[in-house]
Amino acid sequence: MSLNAFITEETIAGDADGPLAGTTVAVKDNISTEGVRTTCGSAMLESYVPPYDATVVERLKDAGATIVGKANMDEFGMGGTTETSAYGPTKNPVDEGHVPGGSSGGSAAAVAAGEADLALGSDTGGSVRNPAAFCGVVGLKPTYGLVSRYGLVAYANSLEQIGPIARSVEDAAALLDVISGPDPRDSTTRFDVGGEDAESETGAHPATDSNYAAAADGDVDGTTVGVVTDLLDGADERVVERFEAALDDLRAQGAETVEVSLESVEHAVQAYYVIAMSEASSNLARFDGVRYGESGGFEGNWNDAFARAREEGFGEEVKRRVLLGTFALSAGYHDKYYKKAQDARAWVKRDFDDAFEEADVLATPTMPVLPPALGDSLDDPLQLYLMDANTVPVNLANLPAISVPAGEADGLPVGLQLIGPKFGEEAIVRAASAVEA
Amino acid sequence: MSETPVDAEDVEHVAELARVDLDDEEVDAFAAQFAEILEYFEALDEVPEVESEADLVNVMRPDEVRESLSQEEALGNAAETEDGYFKGPRVS
Numbered sequence: 001m002s003l004n005a006f007i008t009e010e011t012i013a014g015d016a017d018g019p020l021a022g023t024t025v026a027v028k029d030n031i032s033t034e035g036v037r038t039t040c041g042s043a044m045l046e047s048y049v050p051p052y053d054a055t056v057v058e059r060l061k062d063a064g065a066t067i068v069g070k071a072n073m074d075e076f077g078m079g080g081t082t083e084t085s086a087y088g089p090t091k092n093p094v095d096e097g098h099v100p101g102g103s104s105g106g107s108a109a110a111v112a113a114g115e116a117d118l119a120l121g122s123d124t125g126g127s128v129r130n131p132a133a134f135c136g137v138v139g140l141k142p143t144y145g146l147v148s149r150y151g152l153v154a155y156a157n158s159l160e161q162i163g164p165i166a167r168s169v170e171d172a173a174a175l176l177d178v179i180s181g182p183d184p185r186d187s188t189t190r191f192d193v194g195g196e197d198a199e200s201e202t203g204a205h206p207a208t209d210s211n212y213a214a215a216a217d218g219d220v221d222g223t224t225v226g227v228v229t230d231l232l233d234g235a236d237e238r239v240v241e242r243f244e245a246a247l248d249d250l251r252a253q254g255a256e257t258v259e260v261s262l263e264s265v266e267h268a269v270q271a272y273y274v275i276a277m278s279e280a281s282s283n284l285a286r287f288d289g290v291r292y293g294e295s296g297g298f299e300g301n302w303n304d305a306f307a308r309a310r311e312e313g314f315g316e317e318v319k320r321r322v323l324l325g326t327f328a329l330s331a332g333y334h335d336k337y338y339k340k341a342q343d344a345r346a347w348v349k350r351d352f353d354d355a356f357e358e359a360d361v362l363a364t365p366t367m368p369v370l371p372p373a374l375g376d377s378l379d380d381p382l383q384l385y386l387m388d389a390n391t392v393p394v395n396l397a398n399l400p401a402i403s404v405p406a407g408e409a410d411g412l413p414v415g416l417q418l419i420g421p422k423f424g425e426e427a428i429v430r431a432a433s434a435v436e437a
Numbered sequence: 438m439s440e441t442p443v444d445a446e447d448v449e450h451v452a453e454l455a456r457v458d459l460d461d462e463e464v465d466a467f468a469a470q471f472a473e474i475l476e477y478f479e480a481l482d483e484v485p486e487v488e489s490e491a492d493l494v495n496v497m498r499p500d501e502v503r504e505s506l507s508q509e510e511a512l513g514n515a516a517e518t519e520d521g522y523f524k525g526p527r528v529s
Contacts, residue, residue, distance in 0.1 A: 047514075048514055049513070049514065051506055051510040051511070051513060051514075052506070184498070187496040190496045264484075266480075267480055267481060267483070267484050270477060270478050270480050270481050271481065271484075273474075273478070274478060274481065281455060285455075285456075288456075289516065290515065290516070290523050290524075290525045290526075291514065291515055291523055292514035292515065293514075295516035295517070296526070297526070298517075298524075298526045298527070299526075300526070300527075301526065301527050301528065301529055302525060302526040302527060302528055303456060304526070305525075305526035306456045306526075307452075307453075307456045307457055307458040308458055310455075310456055310457045310458070311457060311458035311459065314457065316463070319457055319459070319463070319467075320467065320470065322455050322457060323448070323451050323452055323455055323457065323467065323471075324471060324474065324475075326451050326454050326455040327447075327451045327471070327475075328478075330451065330454065336481075336482075337478060337481065340481040340482065340484050341481060342489075343484050343485065343486055343487045344481060344484045344487075345489075346487040346488070346489030347484060347485070347487045349489070350487065350489075381470055381474065382470075382473055382474055382477060385474075
């Protein structure tokens with residue numbers, strides 16, 4: 001039986017030589033591939049064929065990788081189970097009655113099932129780490145600005161990064177080595193121009209001299225791991241049990257654990273959804289069916305035609321988020337929702353800064369629950385949003401985080417999340433490699 | 438109950454602002470869901486004002502002519518084109 005991990009299966013050959021020669025990669029279907037359709041999991045873009053490659057795709061090809069297909073995903077990245085895809089849900093290869101997580105569910109399922117060696121996902125509120133945890137593989141969300149977003153179809157620009165998924169920490173880190181670095185086409189990756197710091201040490205991009213794969217040496221002796229207690233209370237007991245066992249293992253290897261509390265994370269899910277929906281309502285305004293996408297025809301005036309195109313092309317969760325985002329930004333509500341969400345975002349950032357005074361890396365369960373059964377969670381959007389409690393604070397604070405397998409409970413994978421300080425990818429790769437050892 | 442109850446009229450208004458047609462069933466379902474979600478968002482009222490320094494810098498480049506998509510490539514995904522232009526619906 002097919003897992004439905006791919007929306008489009010097509011081989012795109014890379015260069016003959018390079019660090020990824022002979023390696024197969026699945027690419028999430030919201031990352032542009034020249035000449036190969038890129039649907040974002042939406043009926044709106046069913047026949048959209050990008051005329052250019054995303055920067056990360058160029059880098060994959062230059063590194064010798066072979067792209068094997070465009071991976072299934074929640075529509076425009078909006079979901080945590082890959083069930084909002086217009087192309088049908090993906091099954092979890094560990095237990096096909098369960099969801100693979102999302103929104104990069106096709107990417108994680110392809111890697112877990114061996115249909116690809118590596119995969120790229122995108123992570124706006126956990127969309128790389130969540131499916132990695134649910135499928136029992138490794139997923140890394142880089143620091144904002146480490147990896148170019150050029151060619152990534154935007155959902156919420158201020159939050160999202162493209163990140164690697166692999167069966168080992170070292171492989172994920174090696175893929176990060178390939179895709180990271182400055183890009184003239186994404187100004188948020190630029191550290192070499194403008195501003196007062198242009199000529200100082202911050203003038204160089206953090207990936208310039210990095211070797212993330214080499215950091216996967218498993219050496220956590222003397223590392224201080226901060227356990228975020230606020231994010232344990234709401235978690236499933238079976239998940240917490242695996243989490244504690246992973247911490248025991250780290251302590252046995254010489255790591256020290258301390259408890260840290262982040263008061264602000266209680267408001268992180270609300271802040272995340274207000275900001276993500278607001279940005280989505282603006283980003284998805286481009287889908288009017290004129291330049292690309294499902295056409296609304298030419299009857300009536302343009303507002304009628306656009307509204308028809310968007311009714312036809314968008315699925316329920318996308319409509320829900322676009323409408324709620326429009327509401328949050330509308331006259332009379334902007335200060336109540338959007339402005340307060342930005343305050344909460346700054347608060348979360350400050351809390352993380354304080355926590356990194358006490359610890360080198362922070363640890364939480366990646367997901368507070370085990371993978372839900374297929375079809376179980378679609379009816380209650382709010383319950384699905386709450387599933388993101390442990391992953392969204394990281395996006396709000398622009399930090400790097402990795403999900404690494406921490407065993408199974410009831411035959412379903414559990415992920416441990418390790419969060420690092422800004423551009424602290426090497427620290428989380430090192431600690432994660434000790435977890436899998 | 439939420440301080441921002443949502444009825445069908447509110448959903449229709451915001452759908453019009455967002456240029457998304459909805460059928461009646463969707464309007465009713467969204468009204469109930471939005472009330473629940475917005476009530477959950479109410480907790481943001483408890484968030485204190487937080488000063489934040491945006492660590493942003495302007496990124497500039499010389500304004501020089503560069504390679505871009507050809508007209509044919511740019512029009513390649515449009516449902517209809519006319520004389521090398523996108524064709525859109527009537528403006529009014």
